[in-house]
Amino acid sequence: MSESAPKPSSSVKLVLLGEAAVGKSSLVLRFVNNDFQENKEPTIGAAFLTQKCNLPSRTIKFEIWDTAGQERFASLAPMYYRNAQAALVVYDLTKPTSLVKAKHWVAELQRQASPGIVIALVGNKLDLTSDSKTADSDEEGADGEDDSGDARKVSTEEAKAYAEEESLLFFETSAKTGHNVSEVFTAIANAIPETSLKSARGAGASNTAAGRASEEQRVNLGNARESGSKDNCAC
């Protein structure tokens, strides 16, 4: 293997979904900046974040879109879902209602998003369960939270069974400790079908040929021509 030939690079739009306060943004911050903020305010200020993911055969550049809170009253716009090639549906594994909500979002994605979208179901806040100490524990932690320091309310089996039924990738993570976070994104990167990676912009999730064609047609407003730009205040 030599490094001489640059690996092909593809851009992938990834959208985040899930109930408020399950840790959607924290997961992304951990992935993008390897950072975690306790008591983070509800998401403000980032339109989207980008992060590269290096696979053996190619580089995937994730363009990660946050809901910007528009999911709170079911007010996400069609543009949010459009051409998304991957989605991270997050629930809080200490909060059963958040899994119910996650299932709702999976259904919504199946209704609104491109047919080939890769969906990962992610149970976050693993650090609040006893599994965080015994990493490979398989025991069910649905009860007795306080005694054992285990706040888990959604069993791995239940969520996993649902994920298998709907053909979703499934992970339990901790944005706080970083456990399994990069694994989620790598798994998504690997699961994106090669055929939908052709266009660099990721515009052609459902129709690659159209995606490429529109690349030539796109008008770049960042490039006002000298001749006409004198009274165009695009400075």
Place this chain on the structure above:
Amino acid sequence: MESLAETEWDVVISGTGLQQSLLALALSRSGKNILHVDANTYYGGNEAAFSLQEVDEWAAATGNVEVTKAEGGLSFPRAYSIALAPQIIHTKSELLSQLVSSKAFRQIEFLAVGSFYIYEPDNASLNRIPSTREDVFSNTSIPAKSKRSLMKFLKFVLDYDAPPHRETWTPHADLPLRTFLAQEFKLDERLQADIITLTLSLDGNITVKDGLRSIHQHMSSMGLFGAGFAAVVPKWGGLSEVAQVGCRALAVGGAVYMLGTGIKSARASEQRIDVSLSNDIDVKTRFLVKETDVDTPTMSLARLTAVVHSDLSSLFDATVEGAPSPVVAVVAFPAGYAKTPDGTASEYPIYAMVHSSETGECPKGQCVIYLSTMPQPNAKSLLDNALSSLLGAVGEAQVPEILYRLSYTHHQRVSRPSDSNVVTLPTLPLDLAFNDAALASVKAAWETCTADDDGEKEYMVFEDREGADNDDYE
């Protein structure tokens, strides 16, 4: 998070039409507590774009909307994004400048508008309108004498508002442009029609003042962002896309969004406004920006939107080398050109905006054709006639099949004058080209809402948000 009722809102905005959404964009870095609601369950208000299923839902809720579908040939409902109020945006429009300076343009794909055509009833064909001086030079169907007159006019228009030229037209400012073209420039009827068409004047009777401004806008927009086009459209349904991007910008700035929730009533006192939402939540706010509640429309347009089974490729040729392939063609039927089956001619022009599948509004191999005309008796029948004339004139071996038709009358409503803290935004004018005049009320609303803020404020000028980069991803 605090409950809606307990929050001291700075601004409550109602409606997500283009103007409210631009206001959302303008306020997106203000740090204000903003609640943005819309009685509709979709973004975009009068400028929304719908899948076929959403059209059906909207039709059922609105009434007086007619939808017909062919037996086969249509793709799945979400493969379509039908714009209720398609408009082209001249590249010189202030709207684009604001989208660029606010960095919102990065989330919108703009595509080029191509040629304008006039339907020629005598030989049922489409004549392309020359719209640049190079075009006029190379045109072989215009007699040399007319060419000279036309060149003279085009030169005049480029500088029309400067001293030597101003005096020529200001005495006739309110006369019909048509008369002015005939008298001052000796343009024949065909060239008059060509020039009136470039203005997209809905009644075909545009004044000298408005007409010259409009032609100037068109001519000076040519080539601004690339060769061969004077206007653009946002991909995926036009202005609806701009509205969604504006609202998302404000959401990213921390505002709360609620669709399907309108304003039931509002009571203003000196310090604050008590607003009752349609979901029975009462909120308090310092400013309220609402949609107009005047019910009488000031202007209406009869519309017919059709999906046809053809890519109508002959309409989308790039006319200049190196130009992006256009995705919109405009076909005009000047007043009198379209006729009902019993021979009644149209009183007003009919315009057809033909959108290729590259707009993202329909699947490949199909086109969306948006026809509109001023209300008149038989408007529907006239629009039908114009559609079939157009399809017969595009030079396809077989007349393309119509897969889908949507007819409705679209209304624009004026607003009441604003009270001090309650601002009312009108609905967007129903023009076919975006009119910058619509931006003034948005800026005024922004000024009201930010009047008490300290420090210097620049309207719609922002830095890129973290993470938004401009590289081309190799």
